[in-house]
Amino acid sequence: MIHSKKTTKRDWVGSAGSHDHRVCIVDALDKAAALCSQRGARLTQIRRRVLELIWSNHRPIGAYSILEVLKKERTNAAPPTVYRALDFLLKQGLVHRIQSQNAFIGCPNPDPNLQHTGTFLICTDCGNAVELEETKIDRLLEISASNQGFVIESRTIEAAGLCTDCQVN
Amino acid sequence: MIHSKKTTKRDWVGSAGSHDHRVCIVDALDKAAALCSQRGARLTQIRRRVLELIWSNHRPIGAYSILEVLKKERTNAAPPTVYRALDFLLKQGLVHRIQSQNAFIGCPNPDPNLQHTGTFLICTDCGNAVELEETKIDRLLEISASNQGFVIESRTIEAAGLCTDCQVN
DNA sequence: TTATTAATTGTTATAGTATAACATTTATGA
DNA sequence: TCATAAATGTTATACTATAACAATTAATAA
Ligand SMILES: [Zn+2]
Ligand SMILES: [Zn+2]
Ligand SMILES: [Zn+2]
Ligand SMILES: [Zn+2]
Numbered sequence: 001m002i003h004s005k006k007t008t009k010r011d012w013v014g015s016a017g018s019h020d021h022r023v024c025i026v027d028a029l030d031k032a033a034a035l036c037s038q039r040g041a042r043l044t045q046i047r048r049r050v051l052e053l054i055w056s057n058h059r060p061i062g063a064y065s066i067l068e069v070l071k072k073e074r075t076n077a078a079p080p081t082v083y084r085a086l087d088f089l090l091k092q093g094l095v096h097r098i099q100s101q102n103a104f105i106g107c108p109n110p111d112p113n114l115q116h117t118g119t120f121l122i123c124t125d126c127g128n129a130v131e132l133e134e135t136k137i138d139r140l141l142e143i144s145a146s147n148q149g150f151v152i153e154s155r156t157i158e159a160a161g162l163c164t165d166c167q168v169n
Numbered sequence: 170m171i172h173s174k175k176t177t178k179r180d181w182v183g184s185a186g187s188h189d190h191r192v193c194i195v196d197a198l199d200k201a202a203a204l205c206s207q208r209g210a211r212l213t214q215i216r217r218r219v220l221e222l223i224w225s226n227h228r229p230i231g232a233y234s235i236l237e238v239l240k241k242e243r244t245n246a247a248p249p250t251v252y253r254a255l256d257f258l259l260k261q262g263l264v265h266r267i268q269s270q271n272a273f274i275g276c277p278n279p280d281p282n283l284q285h286t287g288t289f290l291i292c293t294d295c296g297n298a299v300e301l302e303e304t305k306i307d308r309l310l311e312i313s314a315s316n317q318g319f320v321i322e323s324r325t326i327e328a329a330g331l332c333t334d335c336q337v338n
Numbered sequence: 339t340t341a342t343t344a345a346t347t348g349t350t351a352t353a354g355t356a357t358a359a360c361a362t363t364t365a366t367g368a
Numbered sequence: 369t370c371a372t373a374a375a376t377g378t379t380a381t382a383c384t385a386t387a388a389c390a391a392t393t394a395a396t397a398a
Binding site for chain 1: 374377378379
Binding site: 099100119121123124130132134136137140141144145148149150151152153154155156157158159160161162163164167 | 268269288290292293299301303305306309310313314317318319320321322323324325326327328329330331332333336
């Protein structure tokens with residue numbers, strides 16, 4: 001089963017309330033296939049499967065957690081198997097790296113052209129991470145940087161705290 | 170010798186031009202001593218030395234690089250020696266962790282009361298990292314978060330790119 | 339001072355994250 | 369089909385971080 005119907009505290013509930021996560025997964029895989037095809041990049045079986053595993057839920061997942069599952073399906077799976085797939089997915093902008101956790105999360109809105117860097121709200125209780133569209137913060141950071149003569153190439157913005165659901169208790 | 174006089178490309182040059190880094194070190198150690206004393210926290214020899222090593226320059230330094238030096242001075246030095254010192258220094262807000270590098274850097278302006286989280290510009294060429302005072306970005310991030318009902322407890326903001334000096338070439 | 343307790347450091351082992359290097363297989367296009 | 373490039377297999381190892389328990393040192397009370 002892809003998704004349990006029973007909603008526990010550790011399941012993800014978006015700002016618009018509970019959701020059918022199967023849609024998230026299908027959506028992400030469809031977008032990935034389209035983007036890769038358009039770019040002439042090969043979304044191989046391994047890469048696709050790794051992306052799917054990353055999209056198991058909305059919590060960042062570590063490389064070795066992915067490997068654990070992958071091993072059950074491919075006797076050959078080893079660390080490089082996963083890290084190579086991750087490198088590909090990162091380069092294609094299909095997943096983001098969560099630096100504060102050495103973990104990876106799917107990008108819900110991969111850029112057709114560039115690979116953007118995301119801004120994340122990460123709940124310390126349920127573990128879910130939400131990616132924000134934060135052009136304002138990006139621009140402000142860019143300005144602060146240019147005041148120092150610094151030219152930004154990529155950024156990591158990760159906020160840890162409590163999501164709506166987890167504040168209740 | 171603490172600091173070479175010859176300024177190479179890999180030396181740090183602040184926005185106000187080249188500087189005497191010995192002042193940075195003395196300053197940092199003095200502030201640390203004052204803060205710890207004020208808090209009743211013990212800045213032991215090891216902790217002080219680790220802080221000093223972190224302040225060797227303005228580049229984030231890894232725990233095992235610190236260990237390498239420390240070992241020459243204390244036969245006993247082992248990973249926990251360094252990580253415990255780092256834990257202390259982090260808790261006292263005297264150093265920051267650079268998540269994107271699994272490395273540590275001294276805080277030039279430790280908060281007397283709280284331990285703040287820094288905003289960093291990190292040069293991909295020379296490796297130097299500058300900490301910004303970015304209340305505006307923090308506030309903007311806070312607003313974006315609260316729009317989602319999210320309450321931030323800590324943040325990681327790290328921008329990678331080229332500093333003024335390193336753009337020239 | 340001395341005994342008691344708490345904090346720090348020593349020591350060994352191991353967990354967790356990531357990449358190097360080279361061999362083999364699979365896909366692609368001439 | 370053959371040559372080439374891309375992807376995957378395979379083994380080993382480097383790098384980062386913590387667990388667990390012992391020994392030592394510092395702080396505090398008796
Ligand atoms: Zn979902
Ligand atoms: Zn939560
Ligand atoms: Zn300096
Ligand atoms: Zn630079």
